[in-house]
Amino acid sequence: MRMIMIRPLLLAILALTSVMAFAACSDDEPTATRGPEATATATTPAATSTPTLTPGTPTPTATAAPLLPTATPTATPMPTPTPILITRGGILRVGHRKDPPAAWDTMRSTNYNLTPLTAAIAGEGNLVQPCWDDETTICPAIAESWDVNSDFTSYTFKIRDGVKWHDGEPLTAEDVVYWVNLFVNGAKVGDLERLPGVAKAQFGDFKSVELLAGNSMRINLNNPDAFYLDGLAMHRVPIFHPQHLFEPAIQAGNMDVTPLELGNIAAGPFKFVSYDPGIGVVTERNDEYWEKDGVGNQLPFLDGVEYFILPDASAYHAAFRTGRLDRGAMGRGYYVAPSMVPQYRDSLGDDIYFLERAGGASAGLGFNTLKAPFSDIRLREAISLWIDRQTAIDTLNQGSGKIRAGFLDPSSSDPTYLTWPGYNPDTREADRAKAKQLVADAGAEGLEFTIILPNTMGTAMEWWAGAIDGLGLTAKLQVMDVTAFDERKAGTDWDATWTGGNMDQGTTALINFSFGQKSDSPYAGTVHDDPKIAEEATRLGSVRSNAERNQILRELEKYIFLDKAYILQASVGLDLIPVRSYVKDTKTSFILNPPTFASFSRTWIQK
């Protein structure tokens, strides 16, 4: 009898142990359907219509606000687009990393497991979007035009007439006002409360939103921001919450109602059809989509997009190489590294091309400057002076990267950054001698410190640990799964950390969130109590010209990465997204977040 009691308990403990061990360690289709309907339409690569500016509006570029010169992708050959007949129809098969979180609620999550999906269903931007032809400029989306007041505190949008939600209801300015309010302020019904959207910072220094006559609405800001639309035109805040569906649900007390519960109704190029957790997502063409391409062709061209959820990266790469996917997935672990290209070519020959993104295996090193040892700026400077950034390109980027100054695309950084101390190969010996001297002055010879990192960034951080070798400091890597890392980094109990390298930091809010003080962003890549960054970021909102703006960004970059060395960067390489050659007019942003241009509204399949 005793054995009978003990055995199940032992079995239970065994089962539990195996689950804990895992958690602690971690982290019909073969042929693409080519639709029968083939519309022959002569066209050139898509052009986007220009936004209407009201006469008299000060122009500093509410419309086209070139943040940063676009880097020119090179390397992997792409098929040359020639004027050809666009074929309508077909299903695009796209890889996807994981199940979308938060029941598809873009007000709750901006995770890459969600936003590429909502890009297809809700469109790429919201009121505005990055232009297809030039991602550094802003084009109309649900708003057909806009107007800005003289001090850049009030943006008035004319909403497109005739836009419909996927369920056939009209999408009006009233819907947009409701959506903005819900995102920024949340909702209250009696004692019940719905929280504002987690990405409400994209709405900038928001003051209020107003409904105007003539299917128009206005967003008012507390402080001037001439580049407000740059922050707004992001994949993180799609219009995905129809008033006619959400308002009744919320009024009935379902405060956390999500898009998925209400059928994922939006107004983007593709309608949501089904979602099978762990399997995939099916969408179909929205025949009443509002957008046309530059020559007047009704978008989208595809019959639909089917996403396959492939939680194992090895299985994903194998599936692509055997022709089961048309376009690759986005997100860390799913990009193709340049070193993997020959394997893809072995399998698919020339029947494949690669979309390029800035990234690669490179990563930054952020410091906790509020506690020893890195409260001492001499140690941070010493590391910056000691490391050989060229070796990061050679080892992490397979020789195809660039030395990186900080948060800007290298072509936008201070033109002299390669002569900065620690960046200049000609002064390496002197720099290294100075680095040693700084360590000695700080009395830190033989010091050991820990770098925390998620398990997906091991290679990059091993480079950092190795690059510091010889300086007299020893870096130990503490690897954890992504969830544990997020929590650890949100605290202050660490010396140094892996930090990412997005280069879309050109707005006040994003600068604050990525580099600001702890209270502004628990996930910033560094911990400091320096108010200057926030002050400069605020100044960024009040400038009137691109030149002035770029100057501030360059100064900020130099201040954060060189003068104060709060974070260090080494190099930037390429992340590649594989695409089959018969897939046309699909692209990704080189510097903006990858879900940009993921709506597939212009994509078509060449028979």
Added chain:
Amino acid sequence: MKGYLVRRLLLFVPTLFFASLLIFGAMRVLPGDVAARIISDEEGAYVTEQQYERLREQLGLDEALPVQYGKWIWSMVNGDFGGESLVTKEPISDMVSRRLTVTAQLALYTILLTVIIAVPLGIVAAIYQDKWPDYLVRTFTIAGAAIPNFWLALMVLLMLVLYFNWTPPLRYVSLWDNPVEHFQKVFLPVLILAWGYTAFMTRITRSNVLEVLRQDYVRTARSKGLHEVVVLSRHVLRNALIPVVTVAGFYLSFLMSGSLILENIFGIPGIGQGIISAATERDYPVIQSLTLLMVFFLLAINLLVDVLYKVIDPRIDYSH
């Protein structure tokens, strides 16, 4: 027998209770936070500390641990089966019914294949002890036991890509919707799992058959002039089967808990894939509920195996 069953069923309650405490405690000890995962972008989260805390509050993560435990346990017994996923908001009962069907099919195929292969191989190895068939079987079984199935799965996928330019279909379809695609999707994980399980079961069968073959009653049966097939099937196999049933039951309970890594690699949306996903995202209610379900399977199948002993060998008496 009835009294025995009642006693065993009653013992489920304290076992499940202690297991639930362990599971709940373990999940809270693990580092990481589901709220951080939900709101984090690829490069970090564009939220303030206040927003993060409010999300934790909304998810109920700010409540005292006993309150969280109480709510979870209540939801387990009131029919909600743990409530809903914090990450996807899907009701866990829906998740379980959807995933359990998939895992149950995979488990059934695997266990059937294992028994079909292992028992005859074990008998052959025993009959031809220390001859070439025995060596062949032992080589096969040692390899199956030695090679980790997740490594083998990755190698198999790679070889399929390199030599056949083929991988299993991406979308899992049920047996009833499309049997051909269904088996295209599951045959590799079933084969890989079955090889590993076959290895041990073959050896168990072999050693038990060898032991029974040396018993007096087998010698008596042979001396009576019974055909060897009759001796083997009626006198040897039946007596050698009890340990085999134990092992099969043990395997089945593990398989019903999901083949964690293989389901993930082959994209099979079963319990194992659900547990991996929940563990990665720290989706507490999901992993707690699924793990408790695993414990329940272990208990239930263990009981079933004990009952089967009685069927196989009527001499076994549970009355005392």
